[in-house]
Amino acid sequence: MSSLTARQREAAQALRASVNGARGEHYWRALESFADDPRVHELFPQLRDMGASLDRRAFLKLMGASMAMAGLAACSGPPSDRIVPLLGRGDGAPPQRSLFYATAVAVAGEVAGILVETNEGRPTKIEGNPEHPLNAGATDAITQAMILELWDPDRSQTPYRKQAVASWDTFDGDAAVLRQTYGKDGSRLRVLSGRLHSTTAIDQAGQWLRRFPGSRWHIHEAIDDAAVMAGLDLAYGRPLRPRLDVSHARVILTLEADLLGDMPGKMKAARDFTANRDPTTGSMTRLYAVESSPTLTGANADHTFPMDASDIPGLVDALAAKLGVGLQSNPDLVFPALDAIVNDLKMHIGTSLVVAGRSLPAPVHACVAAINHALGNVGTSIHYLPVEDIESGAGTLAGLVADMHARKVDTLLILDGNPAYAAPAMLDFAGALKKVRQSIHFGLYRDETAALCDWHLPSLHPLEAWSDLRAADGTVSVQQPVISPLYAGRSLHALLGGIIGDVDNDDMARVMATWKLSGSAWDEALRRGSINTAVTPTVMLGAPRVAGTPSAMPSSQARSADAVDVVFRPDATLWDGRHANNGWLQELPRPLTRLTWHNAALVSPSLAAERKLANGDIVELRAGKRRLEIPIWIAPGQAPRTVALALGGGRWRAGQVGTGQGSNANALRHTDSPWFEAGVQMIATGRRRELASTQEHQAMNGRDIVRASTLDAFRDNPSFARGKPTPPSFYPDRSPGEYAWGMSIDLNACIGCNACTIACQSENNIPVVGEDQVRRGRQMHWIRVDRYYTGQPAAPRTFHQPVPCMHCEHAPCEVVCPVGATVHDSEGLNLQVYNRCVGTRFCANNCPYKVRRFNFLEFSEWASEQSKARRNPEVTVRSRGVMEKCTYCVQRIESAHIEADREGRRIADGEVVTACQAVCPTKAIVFGNVADDATAVARAKASPRSYALLEELNTRPRTTYLAAIRNPNPAIEGDA
């Protein structure tokens, strides 16, 4: 490509866009029609000579050109800038097969430090950066799925002007006009961006505001912590962000807060929380969760209290009063456990933590700040960070839309946002946009907003661009590109620089300049993925003003008997909908509902019974003029009269994967109260939509599948989970091999976040099957996370259990395969030989753990070049008609073998890390050689909590579990 002229390159980019835009039959038709396209002739002059008659030679030439054009879509390699891998020798070293680069991405409202594995220059997998303080090697599902986003063929590939393919040169011309128009007075020029995590971008925003005096910068995130910051503003007189340090908290009370599921710093919170819950040490952090809709935090809590959203501020009032910081108590409150919780908190001054979620209103946050102060937690388990000026000074979306309607905005630049979808529908952003003379959309996709804007500019993917990102704890990471841009996009920094006229710097220079780094310090920052010195100091604060504000939730409104509360929640995988075109995330079961591909209104079992609703019944929710039709899903643990809606569904221009999946909860959101709506009418429509859940049955039916106990009972009987001694078997024991691979999964540590499932999907090239196939029970995940409820449906206990292949020593699958396609190896792996498999499926029927997955149809995607480039080259892609399942990441075991053999040593403990193990935020999964008593996995299996699933079948699984231990407060009745 480097030999092409600039003009040719542009032609190639435009062509590439049209090639990639076409699908299926059109794809080939598109290629044929190219013979007449003048741009093609520019690129391939020899085509011009061929004329109409296609003799054999001409045909071959044309074929060659077609191949070249098809290849355009995928030809990309490492970026031309010098980037530094985590390990290895950097420049001059021979190209290695697989390299890891440390970088960072901003996802789900926080920054994740990641390692990107590249194979021959192609990024194929994302794992957590072990040196990043927040991640410590772990990642969540969304972050990992960004590798699929990078290779998404639906990504925007070229600029569009008035919905027609355009070029960056044209835009640069328009930008020059912008500079002239607004150079003196920028008041009619507005920018709307998401939250800026990049210091370089924040600096550029400052430059922008100076370059265009009077211009305004608006920030909008559909999922933000505005209420938290406003509450701390009430308490301390300035907007702040809390930084939680769960490692110091021995008693935690969460109020509508999904500490482990969707709050910034969730990875670290989960890790610290689990680290303090080792029952063998004799003490465990105790977690109380009050929530209107079940969360991962509630699922892992020792006590979970479902409570209607409108009642929670009243509980906070009462709590504050008991702790002597509130002004008023709440006589109406019925909450028997309150005294026990207050006593527990009081006994842990300085080592407790009360967390309020983003959906609670600002006064509640102010009150909670006072509570934490009273409990002495400030400075130990909770710290406060300042908010960037650009953020505290930014305008809101509502303000922007009002100005747009008032025709005060001539030019609007929308950076990386999709307000046409993600803004509350009542704002009518689309209508306001029509009153803007020139609208410019910059983003990864030609989405709903792009379709309404005059200009659409493709942005680079975070894995293609330089930047810097500040995480929730203040850690700054360098974001380095791991591949040169696949398409004609620009980075945010280049775009802003281009418009304000700062064209001399490239992005790397900009980032280096921001942090004043160069030479070996820069290399070290790239290698490690973070800039050590750049941690934001926390703010030292005095006592908060005692808030004591009466509950701002409209709980005082007389609630009519048939009205319900509605709360809005980020989708566990789609977040605010921006990941809707990501097949992995669409198909990843949501942790508690196990729903895929479609969101639902979560209703409590009692409400469903009262309204005679069943799963999948479509209801209409009405709040004033706002309406939403959505199927319901009955969620045990949902507060009786609260309906929870996940954002992120109902995209209408998401792409091939995400368009039309789910219902758009933004239709019901109110600008002033984006998280909560009281007095909503719920009316059954009589229609149904079958939802695709991966788990139809919720209870264990009295079987000891997840073994669990309490801390007190565990102390009395530590080996309660141990089963009977292994019974004898007719089958001879296998002769031991060099290693005996095995796995132990700690159910006390597993929080059910699903990161393992996505890690496995990414590592093992597991296909996405689509909603219809999931409904048929044909999802392909090799490791699934089962979720079981015990107790009363109104307030159940929830347990998660990851289930990969058990690698049984006496595997029932092996004996029934007529062709020997599933066999045992000398190291105890139960192997699946894909190219021998004929697909009888007897093995799946005979597997009691149901971990086998079958390619009922051609599930692997072959259509796009991108999907081929994205795959792990170490793992076979399975064709239809073939059985597959967890291999314990045999490719990683083999790599370790090769490495060890080359160095003439044994494989060390911890050298083989399975994909699921690597990303687990709580280190619940341990893998290694069980034959060696010194290994971590052997020690885990020696734990009294260790047990085998369905041990009565004598399959002798190599994957075993550690029983879950909860630590309920003995002073609270009935919930132990």
Next chain:
Amino acid sequence: MTRVAILPADHVLDLVLNRRPGRLWAASFAGALTLTILLAAGVVVLLVRGVGIWGIDMPVAWGFAITDYVWWIGIGMGGTFISAALYLTRQPWRTALSRYAEAMTVFAVSVSGIFPILHLGRPWFFYWLMPYPDRIGLWPQWRSSLSWDFFAITAYLIVSVLYFYMGMLPDMAALRDGARSRGRQVVYGLLALGWRGEARHWQRHRTLMLLWAAVAVPLVFSVHSMVALDFSVGQVAGWHSTIFPPFFVAGALFSGCAMVLVLGIPMRRSLGLETIITIDHFEKLARLMLAIGLIVAYGYVMEVFTAYYSGDAQEIALARNRFGGAYAWVYWSTIGCNSLALQALWWRRVRTSLPALMVVGILVLVGMWMERFMLIVTSIYRERLPSSWGMFYPTLWDFAFLFGSIGLFLALFLLFVRYLPVLPVFELRQEGETP
């Protein structure tokens, strides 16, 4: 209606050589052919798209295809049993039924053989189940009952085809001799393998048939025991049961008898065979069916008993699930068709009423299909981990294969009725000679 020939044997030959097909035959054949074309279309779609066109899923990885397979091979069993076992036990009344029952066997086994191949994820590699020398030294996995099954079906198919064909040799010669057109003379002549009716031929033929019968009868039992082992070697509760082999053999005989009834009654009427196949024959068949049906019912009872007697939670849960779970209607339909409706046969009036026998026969066929579906699907849709429970919902293609296979079977049978003697002519002659 055809005129009744003076001698039964001549009438049977006459049916093949002189009778033009009636409207009834043509309409039936057209219907059967339509269904066969549906099956063919299904096969094409299946090969192009994969077994995912069916409703099978995880956990129910086996559905209609295996049900159809077991059902057809069970039906096939009846023919061989009636012909060979009654031959060995010298039951003279079998003559009237043996030929078309053997034909039924051959066609049913052939149709059944489609399913285990097509149900494979990659059907084009079905021959990997065979031991054949290859360069990488791969061999079937002998511990798998599916390997055994492959041999059992193949052996059974070969033996039943040969038994059918050998038995027809003298009749082929008779057809050759009676044929007037050159084409027929050549075809039947070739099929007759040079049969000249010498005493030596007759003597060898008798010995051969005796030997084949002796080979076929144990195979009848082995093949169906083998089919049962396809399930009972698994660890799945509901499959893992020692009663399965005899239970399956009984079930197979049961459905085989029912199919002989269901085919025989209309055939007898439309071909004017009332004097040869008498009510008495059907009455005997009905008695046989009743006896076997009681064994099958005993199997149902014992399944429930062993489930509870085992004390295994999963076995008990499964039994309860069959009684009251999502597929309870299948269970109770099975019991209703196979065990309750059958009790009507205690009455001689029912056994001698052809419409009643037809109804019972059809009910048994339906019931046996339901039973196989029940055994397969209800055992695996709710196994030991509740997280992985899931329903099976058939697709239209599932039904296309079921009805298409019935169409193929009927088409083959209708061709048989038209081009081959539906009764053993030489045996009828022998009977005629020895009053």
